[in-house]
Amino acid sequence: MTGADVLEISDLTVDIDGPNGTVRALDQVSLSVAAGEVFGLVGESGGGKSMLARSIVRQLPGRARVSGSVQVDGRDVFAMDAEALRQHRGAGAALCFQTPRSSLSPARTVGHQIVDRLRAHAGMDETEAWKAALALFQQVGIREPERRLGAFPHEMSGGQCQRVMIALALACGPRLLLADEPSTGLDVTLTRDILALIAAQAGKDRGVIVISHDLAAIAAICDRIGVLETGRLVEIGPTAQLLTRPTHPYTKRLVAAVPDINRVRAATGAPAGGGGPLLAVENADVVYRSRFGRQGHQALFDVSLSLRKGETLGIVGESGCGKSTLSRTIMGLIRPTRGRVMIDGIDLAGLGRSRLRHLRNRMQMVFQDPIDALNPRRSVAQIVADPLRLIRLGRAEQDRRIDAILTDVGLGPDYRKRRPHELSGGQAQRVGIARALVIDPALVVLDEPTSALDVTIQAQILELIRRLTARRDRGYLFVSHDLAIVRSICDRVMVLSEGRVVEEGPTDRLFEAPQDPYTRRLLAAVPSLSTVSERHAGNGG
Amino acid sequence: MAVVDDLTHPPAKRVRRGGDGLIAAGSLILLIVLFGAVAAPWLSQWGPTEIDPIAFLEPPGPGHWLGTDGNGMDIWSRILFAARIDLGVAVASVALAVLVGGTIGLATGYAGGWVEETTMRLLDIVQAFPVFILALTVAALLGNSLHTLILAIGLINAPAYARLMRAEVRSLKSHIYIEAAECAGNSRLSILFRHLLPNALTPLLVIAPLNCGWAILMLAGLSFLGLGVAVPTAEWGAMISTGAADVVGGRWWTSVFPGLALFITVLGFNLIGEGLLQRTGQRR
Incomplete structure (x- = not known):
């Protein structure tokens, strides 16, 4: 032709x-x-x-x-x-x-x-x-x-x-x-x-x-x-x-x-059971008020979820579905208009500013735009040390922790003195992850951590995240629009559409037998190299 | 598995911009003026208010290098000593303006909502008056001591800094690292001073030298109208004012030399300001 x-x-x-x-x-x-x-x-x-x-x-x-x-x-x-x-x-x-x-x-x-x-x-x-x-x-x-x-x-x-x-x-x-x-x-x-x-x-x-x-x-x-x-x-x-x-x-x-939708999560042992949920969101509504309190825009409708220690929960949906609002609500950056967000059984909405601040050593977040998430005036060591001010540590202990976490995310102590403009996107995201982990939080929210990165860098950051989640020592909330990535990382997946939960379940069940038509449509749109090459082979090249 | 260059990224090089020459020239001028101010007692054999009883309105010559004024005071000596007052008032009033305006802008810009709206409307009211008229009023109300002059000139310039700082903070607030700072457990004060202030300060500091130039002009203007420093004290604006009457009689030196000193100093400040603007990329 x-x-x-x-x-x-x-x-x-x-x-x-x-x-x-x-x-x-x-x-x-x-x-x-x-x-x-x-x-x-x-x-x-x-x-x-x-x-x-x-x-x-x-x-x-x-x-x-x-x-x-x-x-x-x-x-x-x-x-x-x-x-x-x-x-x-x-x-x-x-x-x-x-x-x-x-x-x-x-x-x-x-x-x-x-x-x-x-x-x-x-x-x-x-x-x-x-x-x-x-x-x-x-x-x-x-x-x-x-x-x-x-x-x-x-x-x-x-x-x-x-x-x-x-x-x-x-x-x-x-x-x-x-x-x-x-x-x-x-x-x-x-x-x-x-x-x-x-x-x-x-x-x-x-x-x-x-x-x-x-x-x-x-x-x-x-x-x-x-x-x-x-x-x-x-x-x-x-x-x-x-x-x-x-x-x-x-x-x-x-x-x-290229993340492959057919790649499933490697077996890493079951999530640690027992005890109450680490994170529970109960019937949360979020309404953004306009300037004079009239005509609010409702971003979340009656969202509930729970997450146990050692578990990784994926939240997927298209842009504007309320993913970011949900993660910011969980982090206490937005208060739900109705419903509750509980960390370790403590309701965030009932806390004053100072109590909420001290609860932040239990929960940390990794952001979508890795460069913009780092203060351009501060060095890598200062950025990573930021959450440590919640718990008073000696100078030597603090330095030891920073070096250890920088090594853990694949950077090493040599990066301590660098400024954000001296980092590539992938390095910046490693610093962002180090900042989230340095205080050893129980809950980590990863909000589209790889969507601003090139594909080979993305693969490396995903390897790092896989390695971290495989330790089963924390609860991870992984927010993404990319279903292939979610499948290879999460134990359970929740699908959001227009602020509502349309489907939730164990990853394999959800990907192999989606119940909701929206989930099916989303899955059908995902490009996959294996199916593509079959199709091209069928067409005779 | 293949290892990619993610971890071997070369540090970015600092981009050099123009403006260095202007800054150097301005600094040189101001250093000379500053030296004159500091070394004033050694650079002239007359005191600033010392009267030479046999030399009234004497033209420049060996006895009095730049001549004397109608009171028999040495112009060269007065110009040197006046630099102390003019530089001092300029720097102090601008520092006050940056401090007061910057704090207001930082706090209201971060707070947002009705606090911000109310404060900004109040500043609108202050700024609606012509600056000089306002300075005149404040100086007239408070009386003309050096402190009140610094206060008047400083407070009148403060709203501009408040506005600048607020605009800066508002745009910085939308950066994710501010949200990240909140997530990391920073208190509000810590976010303000550790994360917002260092990033918001640059434009204010760039404007400050330009503003020092204006402050000197404003002080001179107030003195010219008799609302500045008290009469015998050496100050450029006051010297120009008293000398203005003599120009008619051909005695140009009493006002031209202080005018030149004023001009050179303001030029120095403006060169630095312009250079900083270019260097920080706010003007090409």
Whole structure:
């Protein structure tokens, strides 16, 4: 079904001069994409994925030096004059940027933005352009397209903004559609829909390139995949082959790092029974009040859960389902409007500020954004020592504890003096985990601890968490949107949807025989490399 | 299992920005002025209020390097001694403004809600008056001693710092590390002073030198209108004021030299302020 090549890149090298010398962003990259083909480009942040996309539309930073050639439809992009380049950017190759909402102008309705582009590039008059815009909105699956043409970007959800972005990119009928991380910030179900929509744009005159750090998500839609590591295209091949028989070590690592929904938790002995629950949430409602106490937004409805020592409970759901509200309520950062949160049988809501503060040596939290969770002015040792002020320790004992916990999370005492800006995301998250564990809490809430990390780093942090939970000496609450990760870590899982618990049960039971239709839908949307490679093999590559 | 570079990440290099030259130039100027203020008794053979009975309104010459004023006082000596008062009032009043304004901004910004709203509206009322008119009123009400001048100039600048600090704290409050600090068991005071204050202070300290320049100008303005320091005391604004009458008769030195001293000092403060703004990336 693939036709002639629409993109031909040969020996593309991009050097960027910075304050600290020259950085080689792309190193002798060669690849081609044919009409009708969906090509996936994967790699971790800093690998050069976005730079490659920008080379194709020739939007490189001013200090970039380029050698090699990029040809779209047989025309060399770097030899174009200004007018040819302008045409090229609409009708040759069109780029969907990574963050759709901030790539759209907040001051104009989305309809106007599409009409502007149609009039500028396709030379349509006003009425033609509005008609074409409506057709584009229908094409990208925006519900109530007539009404949505008049909406501003802030009135639309992330998924809808992404669809508008795709409509904008398609406006001038490009030969090549480039989508840079189209699933950033989207849920599993939305991700699947958006990726399917992008893949559907490949046709007899058009090739598609999808850029992502998430190999599992794009494997389902790509015919071929290229792997970028620090600017070099280390491997390229048909999807099934790349997934089942990767040859380059980096590709092997990427494939191995993808959380697999079929991976179950390793047996680590049963949770320690006996005694009352460590954590109990009873019929909690949380209502966020608006400024004047009117029209509150209810984030949790009648949520109950309990957790024993040694147990790991997973909380899953899509964004906006109330996961974060629940973990913050458990941490006593938000008081429930109704119901109770009990730690060791003590009701948090009944405690004064000071008593609650002293209860914090029983419970700690690890946050989603690892860098922002660390005070930029403080050293790693100061950050880790922060909770220790709850229990007075001698200087020597405190230092000993800090060194021990830093070693435990895989960093070691050498990191004591570093500041947060000197840490990578993975290192920062290790510091965050060390801070949570240093006081030896009975309960640890992990709120999406890996979702801001690259896939291989994520795999390492998950190994650390697995090692910690396997000790069975604490209760862990693991909050995540990623079902595959939850399956490999948790003993029990609770599914939240729109602030309500829809299903709860032992991990294996819930994944193998989900009762609630919502859970089933969620599970069906999870991409899995094993099923993907089977499907591709069935299609004959 | 493969080991990846997660643990071998090189420390980020500090990004160098401009502004260093401006800061150096401003500091040099202020050091010279400061030296003049400190070494005043040794740099001139006359006292600041000492009267030379045979030299009234004498032009610059070997006896009096910058001439004398209508009372027979040596201008050079008075300029040097005046630097003590002008620098002192500027630094003290700005320190007061940072302290009072910063504390108000820190507390209200963190507290939020009606406390914040009420305080900010009150500050709005204070700021609704033209700054100089307000300073005039306060100085006139409290009388013109050095302490009241510092108080007046300091308090009038405080609302601006309160506003700046509050804005800073409000944006810092949404950072996760503040929530993390609460989870780690920090008390409210500890969150305020250990986690918020060090991160919020930079913009205030960057503005402070600029404000020192304004404070000197304000003091000079008050003195010019007769609400500053008491009459024989050497102060640049007062010297310009008394000398202004002599300019008409061609005796330019009585007001031009103190004016130059004022100008150079304010320039020094402004150079440092501008340099700091550039360096912290708040202005290019």
